[in-house]
Amino acid sequence: MSNANEHLDKILLELRRGTISIGVLSQLYEPQYGYSLVTMLSEKGIHVEPGTLYPLLRRFEKQGLLVSKWDTNEARPRKYYLLSETGKEVFDLLVVEWRSIVASLNHLIENKGDDVDGDG
Amino acid sequence: MSNANEHLDKILLELRRGTISIGVLSQLYEPQYGYSLVTMLSEKGIHVEPGTLYPLLRRFEKQGLLVSKWDTNEARPRKYYLLSETGKEVFDLLVVEWRSIVASLNHLIENKGDDVDGDG
DNA sequence: TATAATAGTGTGCAGCATACAATATAATTA
DNA sequence: TAATTATATTGTATGCTGCACACTATTATA
Numbered sequence: 394m395s396n397a398n399e400h401l402d403k404i405l406l407e408l409r410r411g412t413i414s415i416g417v418l419s420q421l422y423e424p425q426y427g428y429s430l431v432t433m434l435s436e437k438g439i440h441v442e443p444g445t446l447y448p449l450l451r452r453f454e455k456q457g458l459l460v461s462k463w464d465t466n467e468a469r470p471r472k473y474y475l476l477s478e479t480g481k482e483v484f485d486l487l488v489v490e491w492r493s494i495v496a497s498l499n500h501l502i503e504n505k506g507d508d509v510d511g512d513g
Numbered sequence: 514m515s516n517a518n519e520h521l522d523k524i525l526l527e528l529r530r531g532t533i534s535i536g537v538l539s540q541l542y543e544p545q546y547g548y549s550l551v552t553m554l555s556e557k558g559i560h561v562e563p564g565t566l567y568p569l570l571r572r573f574e575k576q577g578l579l580v581s582k583w584d585t586n587e588a589r590p591r592k593y594y595l596l597s598e599t600g601k602e603v604f605d606l607l608v609v610e611w612r613s614i615v616a617s618l619n620h621l622i623e624n625k626g627d628d629v630d631g632d633g
Numbered sequence: 634t635a636t637a638a639t640a641g642t643g644t645g646c647a648g649c650a651t652a653c654a655a656t657a658t659a660a661t662t663a
Numbered sequence: 664t665a666a667t668t669a670t671a672t673t674g675t676a677t678g679c680t681g682c683a684c685a686c687t688a689t690t691a692t693a
Contacts, residue, residue: 397599397602397603397606398606400576400577400578400599400603401603401606401607401610404531404534404535404603404607405607405610407530407531407534408531408532408534408535408607408610408611408614409531409614410527410530410531411524411527411528411529411530411531411532412528412531412614412618414524414527414528415524415528415618415621415622416617416618416621419618419621419622419625420621420625422625434621437617437620437621438613438614438616438617438620439617439618439621456520457520458520479517479520482517483517483520483521483524484625486517486518486521487521487524487525487528488622490521490525490528491528491618491622493558494528494529494532494558495615496558497536497557497558497559498532498535498536498539498559498611500557500558501535501536501539501540501554501557501559502535502539502608502611505539505540505542505604
């Protein structure tokens with residue numbers, strides 16, 4: 394008990410979840426394949442499990458946010474994903490909303506509980 | 514089709530989800546009751562459904578992050594929630610991680626897909 | 634009676650994590 | 664050469680968590 398970290402991990406899990414989509418989409422202005430995304434995002438501080446990423450990529454493709462094509466010229470066949478036009482629109486809007494969320498959250502965090510209101 | 518907004522909404526839903534916890538906890542350095550949190554957070558840009566908040570508050574209390582007490586002196590009985598010591602620890606750590614996530618995400622967003630590496 | 638304030642519950646659905654399976658290549662060893 | 668291991672690469676199935684939505688319940692007030 395008193396293991397604050399356990400609860401932390403759970404909340405963080407939830408917190409990171411939503412950020413995966415935006416992280417993945419951000420990297421697909423140029424074609425990438427799943428495996429490269431996993432390692433690349435990991436290097437940049439976004440840890441994504443393969444078992445999370447692959448279904449995500451497929452879902453996004455199904456939704457029309459991504460397009461894919463197999464490259465069988467290389468040693469091993471790789472499935473490259475790329476943002477569609479719709480995907481770019483979605484990503485742009487997503488970024489706008491993301492910034493708004495970050496702003497709201499930061500505001501809350503900075504005046505944590507301090508009940509500041511100008512109308513006194 | 515081509516309704517980018519539908520997919521956007523889904524991703525945004527996921528994105529906001531994780532932020533609810535941190536938003537709620539941030540407001541509980543001083544006692545608040547559920548209903549006031551809903552309206553207060555809403556004013557500050559974090560929309561939370563009552564059906565989301567109440568279970569969340571109870572879960573957090575069960576996890577020891579919050580403590581609660583009924584105030585029956587006022588007109589209607591209100592259940593006030595407040596951060597416990599553990600809750601404060603968790604919140605502090607949460608903020609640290611949150612900032613880290615924001616930094617990573619912002620970095621990805623800014624160099625979206627531009628494969629910039631200094632070793633080139 | 635109707636409405637607002639306040640708290641609570643139950644169900645459904647989405648989606649990540651975990652673990653697992655499958656294939657192909659490259660490197661290692663016997 | 665053959666068997667073994669490691670790595671690259673994609674994929675699937677199941678379980679758990681938790682939000683959204685819709686709903687119920689209670690009390691105060693008009």
